[in-house]
Amino acid sequence: MAASNVVKILSDLVSRPSVNPMGRSVPHESPFFEGRVSDYLESFFRSLDVPFERRTISPGRDNLIAKFEPSDARHTLLWDAHQDTVPTEGMVIDPFRPSVEGGRVYGRGSCDVKGGMAAMLSAFARLVNNRPKGAARVILACTVDEEYTHTGSSALASQGLEVDLAIVAEPTMLEVVTAHKGAVRWKVLTEGVACHSSRPRDGINAIYRMAHVLTAIQNYSECLQESTPDPLLGPPTLSVGRIEGGQSVNVVPDTCSIDLDRRVIPGEDVDGVRQALRDALHQALGDSIPFAFSEPWVRMPSLGPDRASSWVEPVREAIGTVLGQRPSISAVPYGTDAGPLSASGIPSLVLGPGDIAQAHTKDEWIAVDQLEQAVEVYYAIACHLGREGLTNAH
Ligand SMILES: [Zn+2]
Incomplete structure (x- = not known):
């Protein structure tokens, strides 16, 4: 049966x-x-x-x-x-x-x-x-x-x-x-120069750099909420889910990374949304805050x-x-x-x-x-x- x-x-x-x-x-x-x-x-x-x-x-x-x-x-x-x-x-x-x-x-x-x-x-x-x-x-x-x-x-x-x-x-x-919806997940990385935390001016703090990147990403994600929604699925979204950086409290950190989760709606292209964020960050930060994107480990249409x-x-x-x-x-x-x-x-x-x-x-x-x-x-x-x-x- x-x-x-x-x-x-x-x-x-x-x-x-x-x-x-x-x-x-x-x-x-x-x-x-x-x-x-x-x-x-x-x-x-x-x-x-x-x-x-x-x-x-x-x-x-x-x-x-x-x-x-x-x-x-x-x-x-x-x-x-x-x-x-x-x-x-x-x-x-x-x-x-x-x-x-x-x-x-x-x-x-x-x-x-x-x-x-x-x-x-x-x-x-x-x-x-x-x-x-x-x-x-x-x-x-x-x-x-x-x-x-x-x-x-x-x-x-x-x-x-x-x-x-x-x-x-x-x-x-x-x-x-x-x-x-689909999803794209990747890392954004900032680099700095490590030194002893008692002399922070000798180094460059990668976490401070990331703070600028995070503010720009938060602003961008709020704009995304206002973009034209899909009639069935609503607007696309962007969320930062993890952050990692530094080795110890007495060392100025030379690396910081965050994990991004970008939900895409029909009509959006997985590669296009990454480029759009890169452009928005360059526009917001100029050349003062260098950052890099990893390759995505999830690219689900x-x-x-x-x-x-x-x-x-x-x-x-x-x-x-x-x-x-x-x-x-x-x-x-x-x-x-x-x-x-x-x-x-x-x-x-x-x-x-x-x-x-x-x-x-x-x-x-x-x-x-x-x-x-x-x-x-x-x-x-x-x-x-x-x-x-x-x-x-x-
Ligand atoms: Zn399943």
């Missing part, structure tokens, strides 16, 4: 730790990195006897990409779900021992997004086994490193897949998400509603056949794999079981009925969007 099947798959996934180290230096062993989930996926696709590839993105981190290829398919869907989870510090349940209680499955990743992945795997297996007439071609991509730098989906996006529509699993309560607009109604109609009514369309504040996919030209939507309020929590869970409905929803979308009458979608 599909219900017990999806819960079983989710339990299998949760019991295989795949914690994203989030940029920290950690050993290549449990619970870090996605290898255990990738091995499970490989045997899952092998047992279905479908073509698949295991593509290494960085050492020990592989995208798994499987294909359901009916010969008469008219459209191709990309289903995307990420293999990694956030870390487990502070959790009050055993993160890797899935438990099913009171209509919920508990465990790290159950909501974000192993639940969505289990539903996609279950629907994919049903497509392969039933081969419903007129179904779309489905490429199921299980990516790595969504929670930190999106290297998996960025590699997938640059692979040149011929796809009509990508559906990205994230907990949306089975609503159709058409837009979200936004998702705008335009590219996938003609697919939204067919998708809602397919979901309506399962749920009895068409789901809402919404925009969300968090970023997803749909950013890089959409930026590469693939129309993309975000759709999955569970509530984002339960993602990344200390007792993460997902409702079993959401999981079961998601299996039906994904399956219905593959059947519905394979049919004709979607010529307006091109």
Whole structure:
């Protein structure tokens, strides 16, 4: 039965730790990195006897990409779900021992997004086994490193897949998400000259220099709040989240750095927003305060509603056949794999079981009925969007 099947798959996934180290230096062993989930996926696709590839993105981190290829398919869907989870510090349940209680499955990743992945795997297996007439071609991509730098989906996006529509699993309560902001994160650095703190005039204080930079950034971020907002997502934002500098209270500091988080809206370009800040700082500070930018370690494009607009109604109609009514369309504040996919030209939507309020929590869970409905929803979308009458979608 599909219900017990999806819960079983989710339990299998949760019991295989795949914690994203989030940029920290950690050993290549449990619970870090996605290898255990990738091995499970490989045997899952092998047992279905479908073509698949295991593509290494960085050492020990592989995208798994499987294909359901009916010969008469008219459209191709990309289903995307990420293999990694956030870390487990502070959790009050055993993160890797899935438990099913009171209509919920508990465990790290159950909501974000192993639940969505289990539903996609279950629907994919049903497509392969039933081969419903007129179904779309489905490429199921299980990516790595969504929670930190999106290297998996960025590699997938640059692979040149011929796809009509990508559906990205994230907990949306089975609503159709058409837009979200993107993010760029990088450091600004100032340098000085170290000397003994009893003779500060002999040196140059990098923290004092950064103070000027910070004031200019704060002014700039306030202007940004007043800039033309996106109708769904509001204005872009800029925030300073960390500062680091100095070695000791008795040494004039020769370095200082801050971490910036710039949220971009559709229409903004990741490189363009960095240049705009650089120009604003030069204008505010002149040549008196030298500073430098690091390369960004996160460059996640936004998702705008335009590219996938003609697919939204067919998708809602397919979901309506399962749920009895068409789901809402919404925009969300968090970023997803749909950013890089959409930026590469693939129309993309975000759709999955569970509530984002339960993602990344200390007792993460997902409702079993959401999981079961998601299996039906994904399956219905593959059947519905394979049919004709979607010529307006091109
Ligand atoms: Zn996620």
